[in-house]
Amino acid sequence: MERAYNFSAGPAVLPEEVLREAADEMMNYHGSGMSVMEISHRSDLFDEIITAAEQDLRDLLSIPDHYKILFIQGGGHVQFSMVPMNLLQGGCGDYILSGHWSKKAYQEALKFGPAHVIADSSDRNFSYVPDVSGLPVHEDADYVYYCMNNTIFGTRFREIPDSCGKPLVSDISSCFLSEPLDVSQFGILWGGVQKNIGPAGLAIAIVREDLIRDIPELPVMMKYSTYADSRSLFNTPPVYNIYICGKVFRWLKNMGGLEAVKQRNEEKAKILYDFLDSSKLFHGTAERESRSLMNVTFVSDSKETDALAVRKAAENNLLNLKGHRSVGGLRASIYNAMPKEGVEKLTAFLREFENDYRR
Numbered sequence: 001m002e003r004a005y006n007f008s009a010g011p012a013v014l015p016e017e018v019l020r021e022a023a024d025e026m027m028n029y030h031g032s033g034m035s036v037m038e039i040s041h042r043s044d045l046f047d048e049i050i051t052a053a054e055q056d057l058r059d060l061l062s063i064p065d066h067y068k069i070l071f072i073q074g075g076g077h078v079q080f081s082m083v084p085m086n087l088l089q090g091g092c093g094d095y096i097l098s099g100h101w102s103k104k105a106y107q108e109a110l111k112f113g114p115a116h117v118i119a120d121s122s123d124r125n126f127s128y129v130p131d132v133s134g135l136p137v138h139e140d141a142d143y144v145y146y147c148m149n150n151t152i153f154g155t156r157f158r159e160i161p162d163s164c165g166k167p168l169v170s171d172i173s174s175c176f177l178s179e180p181l182d183v184s185q186f187g188i189l190w191g192g193v194q195k196n197i198g199p200a201g202l203a204i205a206i207v208r209e210d211l212i213r214d215i216p217e218l219p220v221m222m223k224y225s226t227y228a229d230s231r232s233l234f235n236t237p238p239v240y241n242i243y244i245c246g247k248v249f250r251w252l253k254n255m256g257g258l259e260a261v262k263q264r265n266e267e268k269a270k271i272l273y274d275f276l277d278s279s280k281l282f283h284g285t286a287e288r289e290s291r292s293l294m295n296v297t298f299v300s301d302s303k304e305t306d307a308l309a310v311r312k313a314a315e316n317n318l319l320n321l322k323g324h325r326s327v328g329g330l331r332a333s334i335y336n337a338m339p340k341e342g343v344e345k346l347t348a349f350l351r352e353f354e355n356d357y358r359r
């Protein structure tokens with residue numbers, strides 16, 4: 001059975017090499033006679049896995065020593081809660097609204113204390129990212145929050161917002177390790193791994209040490225300090241997810257690191273955007289300066305044609321191209337693990353579809 005080209009926004013495509021390696025190791029991991037799913041999280045074997053994963057991630061992003069890497073269960077939504085629970089200290093949270101996920105994070109923060117919207121691009125259905133120069137950051141803000149890549153709307157921030165010295169928090173779920181990033185500009189970087197790194201259910205938070213406080217009244221699993229103090233081994237962690245993430249980190253390192261990854265991603269995105277810019281049938285929904293490298297959103301002249309294109313694409317082994325309902329049309333998620341060949345095949349298909357359609 002041929003592998004599909006999977007353009008899903010998440011859970012999403014994983015590198016074929018990683019899946020093959022995991023398959024080879026499935027029944028007998030490194031001579032243990034057991035699968036990684038069956039070994040103790042307190043064993044030396046797993047200690048090697050999590051230690052290497054952490055180190056490889058640190059190397060890839062050049063994470064400074066005063067940042068902790070935390071492996072946290074519960075995916076993205078748990079981080080929407082953990083950020084305000086751990087960072088609010090009598091002040092407020094300032095939020096930049098650029099799409100669905102930052103809005104959800106903002107709404108969650110309102111449960112824990114005052115939160116404000118300091119920039120917003122909802123006026124044109126989040127088809128661009130708001131201007132973040134001269135943000136009206138509140139004097140008493142405990143942090144400033146934004147989502148770097150908007151998975152649903154196909155937009156991304158190119159510049160890092162000026163948070164006026166307040167800790168800057170960013171949700172990087174859908175652009176995690178897609179290009180180099182200066183970690184020292186941030187208080188917290190976190191991402192759910194199922195978009196660009198590994199299996200769903202795990203988030204990785206990169207947290208500056210001074211923001212990790214023991215807050216006795218918080219539930220134990222909702223405190224960053226619990227994960228920091230136990231090397232993410234307070235309770236049974238999602239052992240297999242961490243193992244796959246570690247393999248993906250190694251795969252990215254072997255590719256030459258994030259500069260090389262970025263170059264590859266830019267090449268892939270250019271193929272698709274160049275086609276959309278020249279097409280008479282399809283056009284991109286995100287404003288040019290805000291275009292995402294990871295999620296490419298586009299529409300044709302009608303809902304019916306969109307649906308037909310999605311269906312015909314699936315017949316050609318190009319899967320999961322239906323856009324999110326809040327944008328409509330099509331969305332091609334072209335994460336790190338999507339080969340260039342997949343993007344070329346998709347573009348060739350769309351070109352052919354357009355020609356047939358116009359005849």
Ligand SMILES: *Cc1c(COP(=O)(O)O)cnc(C)c1O
Nearest residue numbers: 075076077101151171173174192
């Ligand atoms: C998918 C996604 C989320 C939500 O992740 P869950 O693990 O489903 O809670 C949050 N933020 C961004 C940017 C996403 O793409």
